[in-house]
Amino acid sequence: MSEQNYDDGWTIVQRIILPSSDQTDTVSLYVDAGSANGIRLRENDELYRSPKLLEDKLHLFSSENREAHFEDLLTRHSMRVRSGEQISFGTYFNAFPASYWRRWTHTRDIRLSVNTSGSGTISVYKSNARGSVQRVDGKHVDGASTSVFDLTLKPFGDGGWYWFDLAASADDLVLESAEWLAATVEGAKGQVTLQITTMDKPEFCLNNARILAENSDVLDNVKEILIVDQGSRKVQDQDEFSAVHESLEGKLRVINQVNLGGSGGFARGMYEAVENGSDYVLLLDDDVVVEPESIVRLVTFADHCRKPTIVGGHMFDLYNRSVLHTFGEVVDPYRIVPALPHADMETRHDFSTANLRQTPWLHRRVDVDYNGWWMCLIPTHVIKEIGLSLPLFIKWDDAEYGLRAREAGYSTVSLPGAAVWHVSWIDKDDLVGWQAYFHERNRLITTLIHSPYPKGGRVLRESVQSDVKHLVSMQYFTEHGRIEALKDLLRGPEDLHKMLGTKLPEINATKARYPDALLKEDVDEFPAPKLGRGPLGGDVIGMPSKKELIPWGIKTVARQLIKAPGAESAVRPQGYLAHRDNRWFRVAHYDSVVVSNAEGTGASWYQRDPRKLRKMLTQATKLHMQLFRNWEELADRYRRAVSEISSMESWKKTFDAASEGSNQ
CATH class of the missing domain: 3.90.550.60 (Spore Coat Polysaccharide Biosynthesis Protein SpsA; Chain A)
Known part of the structure; x- marks a missing residue:
């Protein structure tokens, strides 16, 4: 329109x-x-x-x-x-x-x-x-x-x-x-570059391109539709690509580059929008279905804002399409975790059960710190002043950018009536596995740069607690990634660009050393557990109360450090656990257990290893102590580096290298 x-x-x-x-x-x-x-x-x-x-x-x-x-x-x-x-x-x-x-x-x-x-x-x-x-x-x-x-x-x-x-x-x-x-606002007809970052999801990308082509009236102010393809299954190689490309009448362009993660893909969209003279870049995730009218609404609202404003859309669940995942988010400054702006807000609100008129909390305006980059419109004026995304690969790039923009005087609005349907992470667990490295490192980087509290508030304490939970849960591959994250964090911000394309392969190369990282599709591929070998005779194990938590933790860690696992636990698991039952306070009682993953696509065999626990707990403790001692100096280094590592010039060097790599 x-x-x-x-x-x-x-x-x-x-x-x-x-x-x-x-x-x-x-x-x-x-x-x-x-x-x-x-x-x-x-x-x-x-x-x-x-x-x-x-x-x-x-x-x-x-x-x-x-x-x-x-x-x-x-x-x-x-x-x-x-x-x-x-x-x-x-x-x-x-x-x-x-x-x-x-x-x-x-x-x-x-x-x-x-x-x-x-x-x-x-x-x-x-x-x-x-x-x-x-x-x-x-x-x-x-x-x-x-x-x-x-x-x-x-x-x-x-x-x-x-x-x-x-x-x-x-x-x-x-x-x-x-x-x-x-x-009417004079001159309010901003041009937007619509950019999708993708990694081996060509079907999603082409579907959204097809939706846009079928709703061409929303594209009048779209200068370019840009797909940044970082996968091995290329969008351009799909049979339908030529027809979709032709239907968009020259507005669709594909850039192939090596996998630089979400931050590398979205930063490329920001960069290209500045270079081609757009007023805005609209960042879209690949695994979404877009409501095309949202594009017009975001641009129109941004055009009418009193000053340059980041304007984002909401996220509905792709597989339960009347369910709104969240209506807006802020960052808890003491913990540096996503939080809801108001106590009466719901997550996962289902409009088929209770509509807008039935739901009082939906009528209160929600002011946010950031908007997820599943759909987020950023003025190029803001990009020119505060830079592009930090090179974080995945996790925390959107939240950090919103906090950085706010500190520079630019607000973020999550606008009702503009949305996508996105594959929800409600049935995923990205705190375990290879993503744990990026969660740990990037949350701590965000804390170093933006926390208003001495030593980052509660973040270091919670980081130590998470290490203990993963270790007593026999998630040694996850803990390996968290330890590597602390090591890289302590080295400083100078190598963040260099690690973008290399860190994930390095982490995945260590999977063979950790049984908990080796996924099998069918639980029958594992030995069958012997009846009655589970902890406490198979009784349900609940979470310790606050009063019991510290004594429980000391006792559990001591048991896992001192008591050797039974010889049979290396031959067969003591039981199977569904993912929903994979809670640290429950898994900690096992010596050996097969656990399903969140996606339901397979399972891994967790096996207790006191030597790994001892070594990793010692490493994590020393690294946290070092981080605590050097917090102020490290925070200053990261804050001073932001303008350089987020600059157009630094990203151009990374993009040039990534484009060369994709052509080899």
């Missing part, structure tokens, strides 16, 4: 959209049936406190006569409301996030324009930060008509949305189109 200007100085900033014909499981994100109020829960509401009453009420609400009819969705922008029925656009993708426009842009008045045919009523509603709903305006329509409502943003300081409902009279009422408009 090009930015449409009206003669009277109004510009479309958000269109009403509907799901495509293959997205039947996402209807609740676009439209729903029922009254404007629906069921709105409060903390003192009996329903809120009674799961059974809530379940019964929600079942009543979502019963067959309350559902929107998928066959009534006529196009991406029009739908039919059947005689006597009511449809609400107070939904994730179609309500107007008034408080975000009030907070971050100059806009103070908006206009709703609704084009209809048939007979019925249009009702306009708003909410406040508490989720209370108020009727604002309404109009009876008959025949072909355009209804215009002028609305103010002044009362939306802390939260709230606008939306409208349609109710059909004796005949059907058809929504032909509807738009939210704001006063």
Whole structure:
């Protein structure tokens, strides 16, 4: 959608959209049936406190006569409301996030324009930060008509949305189109480079390119679609590539480079956007399905912001598409971990169970520290001032960049109504295996650069605790990576670029030394456990209480250091554990156990080894003591190095070497 200007100085900033014909499981994100109020829960509401009453009420609400009819969705922008029925656009993708426009842009008045045919009523509603709903305006329509409502943003300081409902009279009422408009901003037509970083997911990349080609009206302000391909299964080698490339009429370009991780791929997108003169770069993960209208909404919102602002989209679960993974994140400054901005927020909110109007916390504006790079729009003005991503390979690159931008005076907004469906990490465990190296090192780098607390607050303490948990859980390959991370961290920031393409192969080359790193697809490939050989006769082992935790830890570590594992444990495991049962306080009681991985694709054999435990615990303790002693000097080195290692010049050298490597 090009930015449409009206003669009277109004510009479309958000269109009403509907799901495509293959997205039947996402209807609740676009439209729903029922009254404007629906069921709105409060903390003192009996329903809120009674799961059974809530379940019964929600079942009543979502019963067959309350559902929107998928066959009534006529196009991406029009739908039919059947005689006597009511449809609400107070939904994730179609309500107007008034408080975000009030907070971050100059806009103070908006206009709703609704084009209809048939007979019925249009009702306009708003909410406040508490989720209370108020009727604002309404109009009876008959025949072909355009209804215009002028609305103010002044009362939306802390939260709230606008939306409208349609109710059909004796005949059907058809929504032909509807738009939210704001006063035209001169020159507000920013050009964006849309960039996807991929590693052996060509099908995802081509699918998103195909979606964009089929929705060409969202590409008017897209200067270039850039795929940075770091895998061995090349996007350009796929049979469908030529057809997709042709359908995008010259806007699609592929850069092949060796695997520099997410930070290397996204930094390449930032670099190319600056070089080609774009106003923004829009970073997209490869394993997503994009709602194409999100592109227009992010650019339009950024164009209207009072100053350059990073604007990100939300993430829905690709395999459970009505579920919102998170509505926004901040970094806990004392622990340097992702956290929720408000205590009443949910993760994994399911809009098919409770819609926007039923969920009070969704009406409070959420201010964030960063946005995940599954979908994030960054002004090139910001890139020119603070640099590109740090060369972190994966993990913490997006959060660190958001913190760096904030310190330079640039905010990040996670904008409702702009989103992708992403492969959720809810069923993954990236704290174990090869990724543990990057989690440990990059979290500590972020802490050194940005922590406001002496010695990084609680981060070092939690790092030591994590070492102990992994070691008593017999996750020796994971601990090997964490120890290497501490060693590399202590060497300083100077070699971060050099390690981008080499560190992962180095870590993976050590897998053969650790049985817990060797994955087999079928548990029958392991020897069968002998009956009754598990700890405590197979009783469920719970987590120690806070009072018991330290004595439990000392006793458990001492037992694992001193007591040799039974001879039979090297021949056959004592049992099998599903991934959900793979908790450190449970696994620590075994000498030998087969454990499934989070993805469900295989299992590994964990075997207790007191020599490995002793050696690794000693190494980790010494390295943490060294880090504690040298914290201030090391923090100063990393802070002083940020501008150099994130610069266009440093990244250009890395990209040149990576491109040469990909051609060998």
